Amino acid sequence: MHPEERRVKIESYLQAAEFASLEELAQHVGVSVSTVRRDVAELEAGKSVRRTHGGARTLQPKTDEFVFNVRDTHQVAEKEAIGEACAALIQPGQNVIIDSGTTCFHVAKHLGDKVAQVITNSLPVAHLFSGSNRHEVHVSGGVIYPRLGTLVGPDAVDTFLRMHADVAILSGSGIAEDGIYNSHALIVDIQRAMMAGAAKVIFCIDGTKFARRSTFFLCDFAKVDVVVTDAGAPAALVEKLRVKGIHVVCAPAAPAAG
Amino acid sequence: MHPEERRVKIESYLQAAEFASLEELAQHVGVSVSTVRRDVAELEAGKSVRRTHGGARTLQPKTDEFVFNVRDTHQVAEKEAIGEACAALIQPGQNVIIDSGTTCFHVAKHLGDKVAQVITNSLPVAHLFSGSNRHEVHVSGGVIYPRLGTLVGPDAVDTFLRMHADVAILSGSGIAEDGIYNSHALIVDIQRAMMAGAAKVIFCIDGTKFARRSTFFLCDFAKVDVVVTDAGAPAALVEKLRVKGIHVVCAPAAPAAG
DNA sequence: GAAGGTCTTGGAAACTTTTGGAAGATATTG
DNA sequence: CAATATCTTCCAAAAGTTTCCAAGACCTTC
Numbered sequence: 001m002h003p004e005e006r007r008v009k010i011e012s013y014l015q016a017a018e019f020a021s022l023e024e025l026a027q028h029v030g031v032s033v034s035t036v037r038r039d040v041a042e043l044e045a046g047k048s049v050r051r052t053h054g055g056a057r058t059l060q061p062k063t064d065e066f067v068f069n070v071r072d073t074h075q076v077a078e079k080e081a082i083g084e085a086c087a088a089l090i091q092p093g094q095n096v097i098i099d100s101g102t103t104c105f106h107v108a109k110h111l112g113d114k115v116a117q118v119i120t121n122s123l124p125v126a127h128l129f130s131g132s133n134r135h136e137v138h139v140s141g142g143v144i145y146p147r148l149g150t151l152v153g154p155d156a157v158d159t160f161l162r163m164h165a166d167v168a169i170l171s172g173s174g175i176a177e178d179g180i181y182n183s184h185a186l187i188v189d190i191q192r193a194m195m196a197g198a199a200k201v202i203f204c205i206d207g208t209k210f211a212r213r214s215t216f217f218l219c220d221f222a223k224v225d226v227v228v229t230d231a232g233a234p235a236a237l238v239e240k241l242r243v244k245g246i247h248v249v250c251a252p253a254a255p256a257a258g
Numbered sequence: 259m260h261p262e263e264r265r266v267k268i269e270s271y272l273q274a275a276e277f278a279s280l281e282e283l284a285q286h287v288g289v290s291v292s293t294v295r296r297d298v299a300e301l302e303a304g305k306s307v308r309r310t311h312g313g314a315r316t317l318q319p320k321t322d323e324f325v326f327n328v329r330d331t332h333q334v335a336e337k338e339a340i341g342e343a344c345a346a347l348i349q350p351g352q353n354v355i356i357d358s359g360t361t362c363f364h365v366a367k368h369l370g371d372k373v374a375q376v377i378t379n380s381l382p383v384a385h386l387f388s389g390s391n392r393h394e395v396h397v398s399g400g401v402i403y404p405r406l407g408t409l410v411g412p413d414a415v416d417t418f419l420r421m422h423a424d425v426a427i428l429s430g431s432g433i434a435e436d437g438i439y440n441s442h443a444l445i446v447d448i449q450r451a452m453m454a455g456a457a458k459v460i461f462c463i464d465g466t467k468f469a470r471r472s473t474f475f476l477c478d479f480a481k482v483d484v485v486v487t488d489a490g491a492p493a494a495l496v497e498k499l500r501v502k503g504i505h506v507v508c509a510p511a512a513p514a515a516g
Numbered sequence: 517g518a519a520g521g522t523c524t525t526g527g528a529a530a531c532t533t534t535t536g537g538a539a540g541a542t543a544t545t546g
Numbered sequence: 547c548a549a550t551a552t553c554t555t556c557c558a559a560a561a562g563t564t565t566c567c568a569a570g571a572c573c574t575t576c
Binding site for chain 2: 551552553554
Binding site: 033035 | 534
């Protein structure tokens with residue numbers, strides 16, 4: 001394996017693990033600890049990871065969708081705007097399925113008293129409504145995906161297969177002409193179950209994820225009713241989606257007043 | 259585990275527990291108290307936690323969006339002692355069912371790395387372990403009981419009917435000669451399912467709840483193996499339970515030295 | 517294709533940081 | 547004020563890092 005290739009591997013391993021010892025990394029890429037040490041030093045110069053005594057950690061924690069522990073500083077204004085725009089699409093009294101991920105969390109924040117019944121596999125979303133007496137929050141079963149606060153696994157899938165809702169609000173980590181993508185295999189299964197149980201399917205995907213595919217193909221647009229994004233979404237792809245008959249909402253860049 | 263990683267863990271643990279003793283933290287991350295002390299001092303310099311005599315507490319109640327408040331001011335010292343005593347009864351490697359309620363939460367805090375698999379309907383307990391890579395946390399399905407952060411309803415019951423564990427750690431709101439009582443009807447069903455699925459049943463009930471009955475009768479002592487309480491429990495009732503063949507543990511009033 | 521150079525790699529030796537515990541100082545509790 | 551627990555300070559052992567060097571891979575030049 002060549003240095004460059006190895007470094008990419010180390011970097012991506014770190015992004016998944018957040019922390020790793022040099023020993024661990026050495027084993028993962030199959031070279032000596034000395035070499036890994038040099039690689040990590042190199043990567044540190046490129047500002048993607050930081051060295052720590054005994055190992056290394058990600059510096060720019062996954063641009064990826066599903067991280068709550070690390071403060072959600074990525075595209076916050078856009079997600080806020082998306083949250084508001086998406087919440088506006090919900091009719092009072094509907095019951096909704098809410099996906100995990102920061103974007104959906106922002107939608108949840110804007111739902112207020114519009115919805116009475118919420119079904120989710122996201123612990124942060126669950127907590128958001130848990131203090132209220134006006135909401136019934138149904139939490140799916142499942143195993144906690146470490147760090148994400150998301151419930152995954154067969155029990156989570158089962159829950160959604162048994163549930164029905166007026167609307168499902170989902171998110172993804174990539175959207176292209178052919179469909180929507182997600183980077184977590186376990187979550188893809190759950191999202192499909194969510195879609196199956198909902199009369200209307202809304203995807204909330206910020207503009208930076210447009211024209212990007214990630215690891216797993218989630219679905220084509222047959223079952224997708226609405227896509228909510230922000231003003232940063234490339235117009236070309238937005239137009240293509242509209243041609244397919246999808247209702248695309250571009251939330252204005254500046255936070256709209258009520 | 260390496261310093262940086264450990265500190266992040268300590269920080270997130272503190273955010274869930276709000277306060278923790280150094281002993282407790284040391285156990286959680288698997289290093290000596292000396293090391294934890296240094297880590298906490300370091301974190302204090304970074305202004306994320308504050309040191310206190312004997313432990314540390316969160317300085318930032320910032321709680322991102324995802325921290326369940328376990329603010330109980332009632333019998334805290336006793337519950338701490340019960341938590342420690344109960345955790346001592348668990349064998350390393352066992353998988354445990356943990357009930358909701360503040361007393362059980364205190365037990366969870368003391369379990370550390372002893373258990374690898376946790377099954378619970380308590381959102382605070384779920385969150386406590388969610389940051390750890392060494393724990394698999396299985397959350398039951400169900401509807402959130404407002405204020406308690408507890409999942410209830412048929413889905414919760416079903417989850418526990420399908421699950422099996424080495425030990426179930428439960429709580430109640432009253433205990434008398436004839437059995438154990440609880441004040442929430444919905445929780446009684448779940449507790450019965452928990453007991454049915456566990457090889458060993460431990461009840462953690464502080465002394466003030468002895469010789470008291472509350473609204474709902476939960477169970478007699480046929481399926482109860484151990485009762486953990488504090489030194490404040492009336493000796494007469496404790497004795498009667500022992501005669502019935504139940505192993506009663508009275509945690510010492512003063513927190514025992516590790 | 518061979519010779520000579522450069523870069524990369526894995527390991528050894530010396531140095532630094534971190535860790536766990538011990539001894540004495542300080543705080544807390546009744 | 548005494549008893550106990552906790553904190554600070556210090557030290558030796560362990561783990562990790564830096565620096566250096568020789569062997570091998572790769573590239574350039576002839």
